[in-house]
Amino acid sequence: MSAPSIGGASRDGYGKALLRLSDDPRVVVLEADLGKSTKSCHFREEFPERTFSMGIAEQNMMLVAAGMASSGKVPFASTFAIFTERAFEQVRNGIARPGLNVHICGSHGGIHTGTDGSSAQSIEDLSIYRTIPKMTVIHPCDDLSAEELTVQLLGISGPSYMRTARNKVRRMYDDQSKLGLKIGVGSILEEGSDVAIIACGVMVEQARNAASTLANDGIECTVVDMHTIKPLDTELLAILSERCGCFVSAEDHSVIGGLGGALSEWITTSKTVPLEMVGVRDRFGESGGTSELMEEVGLTSEAICQAARNSINRKNSS
Numbered sequence: 001m002s003a004p005s006i007g008g009a010s011r012d013g014y015g016k017a018l019l020r021l022s023d024d025p026r027v028v029v030l031e032a033d034l035g036k037s038t039k040s041c042h043f044r045e046e047f048p049e050r051t052f053s054m055g056i057a058e059q060n061m062m063l064v065a066a067g068m069a070s071s072g073k074v075p076f077a078s079t080f081a082i083f084t085e086r087a088f089e090q091v092r093n094g095i096a097r098p099g100l101n102v103h104i105c106g107s108h109g110g111i112h113t114g115t116d117g118s119s120a121q122s123i124e125d126l127s128i129y130r131t132i133p134k135m136t137v138i139h140p141c142d143d144l145s146a147e148e149l150t151v152q153l154l155g156i157s158g159p160s161y162m163r164t165a166r167n168k169v170r171r172m173y174d175d176q177s178k179l180g181l182k183i184g185v186g187s188i189l190e191e192g193s194d195v196a197i198i199a200c201g202v203m204v205e206q207a208r209n210a211a212s213t214l215a216n217d218g219i220e221c222t223v224v225d226m227h228t229i230k231p232l233d234t235e236l237l238a239i240l241s242e243r244c245g246c247f248v249s250a251e252d253h254s255v256i257g258g259l260g261g262a263l264s265e266w267i268t269t270s271k272t273v274p275l276e277m278v279g280v281r282d283r284f285g286e287s288g289g290t291s292e293l294m295e296e297v298g299l300t301s302e303a304i305c306q307a308a309r310n311s312i313n314r315k316n317s318s
Contacts, residue, residue, distance in 0.1 A: 008143030015039025017150030038078035069100035081106030081122040110252035114290035121285035127257025141204035192220025199250035210304035255279035274314035276307035
């Protein structure tokens with residue numbers, strides 16, 4: 001699949017999706033003082049009577065959303081990813097335990113956020129929400145995929161958490177190819193038989209860059225946009241384990257409990273294949289420009305290339 005060159009930030013796709021969902025009168029939007037940043041502000045401008053600004057009160061926002069969901073509404077509640085973590089207990093007990101249809105969006109997640117600094121760079125949110133029963137967890141790679149996957153949330157049962165990013169990246173989809181996206185089904189962007197690079201979020205672009213570099217050395221890669229972390233597309237993983245025989249995970253998130261953790265859990269209980277993880281090691285971020293921080297913590301296409309070679313070597317030596 002060839003990638004369009006025009007860039008987009010996944011948070012912009014979330015904002016556009018809310019407008020597409022506005023035809024359903026059950027849809028309501030909740031904000032925690034960050035509507036401009038999460039892009040829910042566009043819905044607020046068009047439908048102020050269906051938008052609820054809760055102020056800097058994330059825990060309250062989650063329980064208000066739970067109350068609305070129990071009354072037949074479908075709330076979409078957004079704030080920064082790091083601030084959703086303040087409301088973990090409310091999400092767990094107020095939303096997920098009763099299986100309510102509340103859809104949470106955490107924007108500005110990961111190291112890619114850059115200059116917001118260590119305290120704002122959530123590198124554990126995907127793992128936190130993946131542990132909650134009944135919770136769907138999604139991390140789209142660009143604005144078009146975020147838009148399409150957000151629209152599809154209206155059709156799922158139970159709560160969800162979607163992480164979006166602040167900065168624009170190269171689009172991996174176009175208006176036609178995004179229609180093939182489906183929650184819970186990984187999207188193959190490149191095909192090759194030597195190694196499968198399974199990525200999510202902003203690291204999908206880096207995975208495709210790595211695949212291009214590796215192709216020059218005769219290494220053919222399958223690149224998967226694993227936008228849904230939970231439920232994980234285990235059918236696709238089983239196919240790729242046979243076709244490629246080794247994996248690389250790539251994520252702007254801790255390697256503990258995120259996409260790499262999910263893959264390793266599947267591997268240990270299903271099909272033993274080598275897995276090399278590219279992600280944030282056991283550390284916090286820091287303040288700095290996006291590119292320099294990504295380089296600092298090893299979230300680069302070069303790191304993916306090295307991980308791919310390591311994974312292939314392990315496969316060949318087994």
